Amino acid sequence: MRRHLVTTLAGAAALALLTACGGSAQQATDGPQTIKVALWNYATTPEFKAIIDGFQQANPEIKVEPVDILADDYPDKVTTMLAGGDTTDVLTMKNVIDYSRFGTRGQLLPLTDEAKKLDPAKYSGLKSYELDGKYFALPYRQDFWVLYYNKTLLQQAGVPESKLQNLTWADYATLATSLTKGDGGSKVYGAYQHTWRSVVQATAAAQTGGDLLGGDYGFLKDQYAMTLGLQQRGVLLPWATASSQKISYNTMFSTGKAALLPMGTWYAATLLADTKSGKSKVEWGVAPLPQRAADGKVTSFGSPTAFAVNKNSKHSEAAKKFVEWASSEAGATAVAKAGVTPSLQSQQILDTYFALPGVPNGDVAKKAFKPDNVVLEMPVSDKSSDVDQILTEEHELIMTGQKSLDDGLAEMSKRVKNEVG
Numbered sequence: 001m002r003r004h005l006v007t008t009l010a011g012a013a014a015l016a017l018l019t020a021c022g023g024s025a026q027q028a029t030d031g032p033q034t035i036k037v038a039l040w041n042y043a044t045t046p047e048f049k050a051i052i053d054g055f056q057q058a059n060p061e062i063k064v065e066p067v068d069i070l071a072d073d074y075p076d077k078v079t080t081m082l083a084g085g086d087t088t089d090v091l092t093m094k095n096v097i098d099y100s101r102f103g104t105r106g107q108l109l110p111l112t113d114e115a116k117k118l119d120p121a122k123y124s125g126l127k128s129y130e131l132d133g134k135y136f137a138l139p140y141r142q143d144f145w146v147l148y149y150n151k152t153l154l155q156q157a158g159v160p161e162s163k164l165q166n167l168t169w170a171d172y173a174t175l176a177t178s179l180t181k182g183d184g185g186s187k188v189y190g191a192y193q194h195t196w197r198s199v200v201q202a203t204a205a206a207q208t209g210g211d212l213l214g215g216d217y218g219f220l221k222d223q224y225a226m227t228l229g230l231q232q233r234g235v236l237l238p239w240a241t242a243s244s245q246k247i248s249y250n251t252m253f254s255t256g257k258a259a260l261l262p263m264g265t266w267y268a269a270t271l272l273a274d275t276k277s278g279k280s281k282v283e284w285g286v287a288p289l290p291q292r293a294a295d296g297k298v299t300s301f302g303s304p305t306a307f308a309v310n311k312n313s314k315h316s317e318a319a320k321k322f323v324e325w326a327s328s329e330a331g332a333t334a335v336a337k338a339g340v341t342p343s344l345q346s347q348q349i350l351d352t353y354f355a356l357p358g359v360p361n362g363d364v365a366k367k368a369f370k371p372d373n374v375v376l377e378m379p380v381s382d383k384s385s386d387v388d389q390i391l392t393e394e395h396e397l398i399m400t401g402q403k404s405l406d407d408g409l410a411e412m413s414k415r416v417k418n419e420v421g
Contacts, residue, residue, distance in 0.1 A: 034063045035089040035315050035322060037307075038078060040071040046269050046338040047141060054334040055325045062318045082107045085312055089319040093137045093306040096128050096376065097384045102308070103129075104382055108136035109309040109316060114324055123327070123343050125304025128376050137306035139343035140326040141266075141335055144302030145203070146368045147172075147290060148253060148261040148271075151283040153179055153188065164287035165364045172260070172290040173226055173235075179259040180235045190235045192258035193227060194249045195242050197395035198301070198377055199262060200227055206301035206375035207292050213379050213387050215416040217409045222292075224398060224405050231399075239399035254280035262289060264302065265369070269339035272358050285360045288368045298371040303378070304343055341369070383420050390415045 039048050052064045067088050069077045075098050078091055082102060091108070093099040102108050115135035120126045124142040129135050149164060157179055167175070176190030193199045200223045205212050210219030230236045237247065237258075250267070252258040254274055261267075274280040288298040307323040309316055325331050329349075332342035336352040339359070350369070354361040378384050391412060398408035 032061050032063045033315055033318050034065055035313075035318050036065045036067050036087075037090040037092070037322070038067045038069060038081070038088045039092045040069050040074040040094065042066050042068040044270070046273065047335045047340045050334040050338040051140065051326050051331055054330060055322055058325060058330065059321065062321065064322065078102075082310070082312075086310070087312045087314050088310055089313040089315050090322055091308050091310055093129075093308050095303055095305075095378070096380045097378050097388055099129065099137055099306065099308070100131065100380045100382065101385055103131045103134075103136040107311055109311050109313070109320075111135050111138055111309065111320070111323065114138060114320065118327065122345055124345050124374065125302075125306075125343050125376075128304055128380055129306060131380070137308035138323050138327040139304035139306040140331055141305040142302060142341055142343045142345075142374070143264040143266045143305070144300040144341075144371060144374045145262060145264050145289045146300070147287045148263055148267065149285050149287060150253070150256060150259045151285050153256070153259040161285055161287075161362070161364055164285075165367055166294045166296060167287065167290040168294050169223070169226055169290045169292060171294075173230055176230060176235050176260055177233065188256065189237055189252070189258045191230065191260035191262075192242075192249060192252040193230075193236055193262060195239055195399075197392050200224055201391060201395065202301040202375075202377045203262070203289070206373075207299050211379070212391065213381055213383055213416075215413050215420075217412045220409060220412075221405065224409075228399070228405065239396075243396070243400075250274075253284075254282055256282055265341045268359065272339045272356065275358055285362075286365045286368045288364075288371065297373075298367065299373040299375065300371040301375045301377050303376060306343075386420045387416055390419065 037052070039045070042048055048066065052066065056062065056064055074094055078098070081088060112135045115126065115129070115138060118126055118138070123139060125139040129137045129139065147164065147167070151161065154161060159175065178190065180190035181188045201212065201220055204210060204220045204223035208219040231238055237252065241247070249261060249263060250270055253261045254271065268286065271280065271284055289300045291298065307326050309319045309323060313319050327343060329344060332344035332349050333352055335342040336349050337356065339356055341353065342349060353359060378388060394408050394412045397403040398405055403411065
């Protein structure tokens with residue numbers, strides 16, 4: 001008993017001395033401060049490691065611990081975490097729909113002062129995070145959609161790559177039809193369009209000026225009609241097959257099963273890594289997303305990705321420092337070197353990206369990576385999440401033939417007006 005008392009008194013004296021010197025017992029025993037960052041698929045999402053490594057090198061007094069979550073589960077998991085009072089310091093905002101929900105619920109710390117230090121003319125996607133004049137996240141990455149193509153299959157068909165520089169959707173349909181070969185297990189599809197509703201809906205909204213929250217969806221008809229026509233002619237893998245078998249767009253393209261692939265710029269990082277490791281032998285290129293008219297202008301759609309600070313964070317200042325670094329020029333350079341397009345846009349950053357081994361850097365690719373206009377994939381609103389759910393459900397019914405195109409579009413309008421208002 002006496003020995004225990006002596007030890008306790010000695011510990012108390014040491015603690016008092018440390019406190020008097022301006023320190024703390026936690027700092028003395030724990031060393032560098034540790035913050036936790038919620039993210040997804042850490043092993044296969046290269047910019048996360050690049051950002052964390054770069055930040056820790058610049059800030060050795062702060063350690064970063066990734067909280068790795070499966071990509072498909074991420075939105076629901078973070079929603080549950082926040083509702084339960086989880087204290088994970090930094091939260092990656094995978095899309096603006098989730099961000100608007102978390103921000104309007106008061107679950108994120110304000111970053112308005114930090115956002116005002118950034119030049120919106122240089123930061124693509126920054127304005128997407130404004131909620132009633134306030135910001136609760138800072139973007140570090142900006143993705144937009146382009147057209148990936150298999151160089152070998154184009155060469156075999158005698159199609160010059162330059163033809164893809166000003167492709168219309170009518171041209172795309174004709175080209176994809178001509179590139180479709182074989183049948184059964186050896187079939188090569190002229191194109192692959194993934195199951196996400198955005199492939200059809202966000203494309204149409206961006207290029208027609210349509211409003212995905214408005215409740216009138218006639219502007220989607222042309223894009224759906226083209227897609228359904230290609231599917232019926234066997235040019236596209238059927239939507240139902242892709243969905244039920246959980247087909248990966250990477251599997252379809254990187255194994256040479258599809259010649260053309262509309263997809264986001266994030267996919268380039270995966271192709272670079274797979275090519276470097278020998279997992280994929282496909283020679284690939286990038287062209288601008290096809291347009292409604294061949295007027296030389298390129299309108300695409302996309303979405304920024306950002307970091308936010310959890311309102312329940314126990315290390316909010318260190319977390320803010322991480323978020324600011326990720327959106328800085330140093331962070332943008334790290335992201336570009338990982339093969340991902342950062343939010344910060346400058347010629348120097350573009351040069352860094354195109355200098356990477358394996359990145360297509362001809363005229364067609366450079367036009368693809370500098371679209372004239374990038375429209376937000378889904379507008380930021382407190383209605384976004386509810387509308388997204390309805391549009392997703394009706395998209396599935398149209399693509400599987402359970403509803404006709406006209407009936408599906410009419411039901412979209414009816415449900416959004418009645419259920420969301």
